[in-house]
Amino acid sequence: MTDTLPTTTATHLDETWWRDAAVYQIYPRSFADSNGDGIGDLPGITSRVPYLRELGVDAVWLSPFYPSALADGGYDVDDYRAVDPRLGTLDDFDDLIEALDEAGIRCIVDIVPNHTSDRHIWFQEALASPKGSAARDRYLFRDGLGENGELPPADWTSTFGGPAWTAVGDGQWYHHFFATEQPDLNWKNRDVRDDFLETLRFWSDRGVQGFRIDVAHGLAKDLPEVLPSQAELDALPLDGTHPMWDRDDVHEIYAEWRTVFNSYTPARTAVAEAWVAADRRARYASAAGLGQAFNFDLLEADFDAAQFRSVIEFNLALSEQSGSSSTWVFSNHDVVRHATRYGLPPLSGRRVKQGGEWLLSGGTEPALDRELGLRRARAATLLELALPGSAYLYQGEELGLQEVADIPAAERQDPSFFRNPGRDIGRDGCRVPIPWATDGPSFGFGAAAPHLPQPAWFGASSVEAEESDPDSTLNLYRSALALRSRLRSGGLEWIETGRADVLAFRRPNGWISVTTFGDDPVPLPDGELLLASAPVSNGILPGAATAWIRA
Numbered sequence: 424m425t426d427t428l429p430t431t432t433a434t435h436l437d438e439t440w441w442r443d444a445a446v447y448q449i450y451p452r453s454f455a456d457s458n459g460d461g462i463g464d465l466p467g468i469t470s471r472v473p474y475l476r477e478l479g480v481d482a483v484w485l486s487p488f489y490p491s492a493l494a495d496g497g498y499d500v501d502d503y504r505a506v507d508p509r510l511g512t513l514d515d516f517d518d519l520i521e522a523l524d525e526a527g528i529r530c531i532v533d534i535v536p537n538h539t540s541d542r543h544i545w546f547q548e549a550l551a552s553p554k555g556s557a558a559r560d561r562y563l564f565r566d567g568l569g570e571n572g573e574l575p576p577a578d579w580t581s582t583f584g585g586p587a588w589t590a591v592g593d594g595q596w597y598h599h600f601f602a603t604e605q606p607d608l609n610w611k612n613r614d615v616r617d618d619f620l621e622t623l624r625f626w627s628d629r630g631v632q633g634f635r636i637d638v639a640h641g642l643a644k645d646l647p648e649v650l651p652s653q654a655e656l657d658a659l660p661l662d663g664t665h666p667m668w669d670r671d672d673v674h675e676i677y678a679e680w681r682t683v684f685n686s687y688t689p690a691r692t693a694v695a696e697a698w699v700a701a702d703r704r705a706r707y708a709s710a711a712g713l714g715q716a717f718n719f720d721l722l723e724a725d726f727d728a729a730q731f732r733s734v735i736e737f738n739l740a741l742s743e744q745s746g747s748s749s750t751w752v753f754s755n756h757d758v759v760r761h762a763t764r765y766g767l768p769p770l771s772g773r774r775v776k777q778g779g780e781w782l783l784s785g786g787t788e789p790a791l792d793r794e795l796g797l798r799r800a801r802a803a804t805l806l807e808l809a810l811p812g813s814a815y816l817y818q819g820e821e822l823g824l825q826e827v828a829d830i831p832a833a834e835r836q837d838p839s840f841f842r843n844p845g846r847d848i849g850r851d852g853c854r855v856p857i858p859w860a861t862d863g864p865s866f867g868f869g870a871a872a873p874h875l876p877q878p879a880w881f882g883a884s885s886v887e888a889e890e891s892d893p894d895s896t897l898n899l900y901r902s903a904l905a906l907r908s909r910l911r912s913g914g915l916e917w918i919e920t921g922r923a924d925v926l927a928f929r930r931p932n933g934w935i936s937v938t939t940f941g942d943d944p945v946p947l948p949d950g951e952l953l954l955a956s957a958p959v960s961n962g963i964l965p966g967a968a969t970a971w972i973r974a
Contacts, residue, residue: 456869465511479904494604499540584842639695749812766796786828823896
């Protein structure tokens with residue numbers, strides 16, 4: 424227990440740490456279970472801080488740990504300034520911050536500002552209040568159509584499937600982009616704006632140094648009096664004037680947030696989850712706003728040299744435009760793990776969810792080449808860690824974990840699975856609790872069976888199994904992060920190799936990264952071999968591999 428809030432050590436006073444940080448995302452319910460109830464918790468994370476320190480990350484990002492009914496994996500928040508009792512207490516949170524601080528690791532927390540849960544005190548007040556009340560104005564309520572409001576205000580559909588409007592029984596309906604249990608907030612309401620400013624201060628005062636902003640492009644909304652149909656809504660341009668998405672006035676909200684962030688020393692930082700056109704991403708990453716925005720372009724790319732180079736060049740140019748730094752990510756809590764994606768046939772431009780077809784088949788079709796997928800994932804990650812900017816890593820990717828496809832329907836939790844039967848299997852496969860030991864009821868996750876079932880093959884990919892293997896993916900990550908902390912600085916200069924399937928670039932201090940995307944090997948430049956994702960023999964880098972050389 425801590426009697427006072429943790430203080431910030433001198434090592435955390437760098438105002439620009441986030442520009443090239445290695446950030447490790449933790450999905451708290453699936454990281455470490457300290458009390459044997461099958462659910463990961465804050466004390467469990469605290470117990471694993473030595474592991475995080477040895478891994479070599481600069482910060483951890485905690486997915487939501489707030490009180491929640493788990494209608495959407497914790498992204499349905501009951502109280503933004505509390506800890507879910509199943510995950511711990513505020514004292515446990517303070518202990519975690521203190522342990523991270525002592526290890527030289529910063530903490531970023533998830534903020535979910537587009538919606539609350541339907542159990543939030545505000546929404547319960549809105550349900551108990553009449554039409555036109557101040558309580559209802561905090562959300563997006565509309566009169567229904569039909570003689571008694573029995574029909575929804577529009578035929579809009581939710582991101583998770585099904586209708587986006589839910590009736591409350593008095594002729595009015597509320598809007599929700601996501602699950603029914605996640606009513607959207609009205610960000611024109613001053614109560615909403617002020618309350619989130621208080622939330623940002625609350626966590627900043629407890630030692631949090633950054634925030635990940637969920638659905639950052641969805642807050643500002645301007646619904647016309649006569650609502651368009653879903654088809655008409657979809658046809659509107661996403662140019663800053665759309666009534667629901669990526670409106671220009673959303674940046675007025677983030678300007679207020681920036682004032683709060685800059686009132687701290689060091690200034691708090693933030694990163695936007697904004698699924699917007701690339702040419703509109705820079706505004707979210709501006710110094711007057713959130714400061715950084717996620718770049719998901721590599722996550723959506725095939726393992727292809729031309730695609731990777733195009734993505735890298737484009738996003739480095741965007742970073743220069745915004746004055747921020749780019750972010751690089753291959754896996755997170757919403758997508759199929761990249762060790763699996765890279766073992767499946769390439770999308771080749773098809774606009775479908777990567778790995779979605781494979782998941783729907785229960786992991787049988789198309790055929791998965793696990794060995795190739797892991798080999799490519801190791802190469803891609805080593806390239807990622809050589810790039811200028813921040814690298815966001817998802818728990819378990821340092822173990823080379825594959826996606827879990829064959830979770831029984833009765834044990835699934837993701838609302839998209841239940842709302843889109845036969846079309847979307849959901850995101851549970853990347854949220855399965857990670858393995859720490861080679862055996863046991865939960866492979867070291869805790870003393871009891873975990874909340875999502877782990878496959879038998881998890882033991883071979885556990886921390887215990889990989890720690891003693893010098894060639895393991897875990898030890899590759901540890902070595903890469905240790906080297907990166909010493910070598911990172913400045914931009915990059917491309918090296919033309921004459922090979923369409925090879926990418927090579929030079930960083931300051933004579934550091935060179937070379938990646939082969941095809942099957943054929945390539946001779947490496949002269950110099951000291953610092954690290955490679957696959958064995959190098961006689962200066963020859965094999966296919967699907969990355970090497971770092973000091974020239």
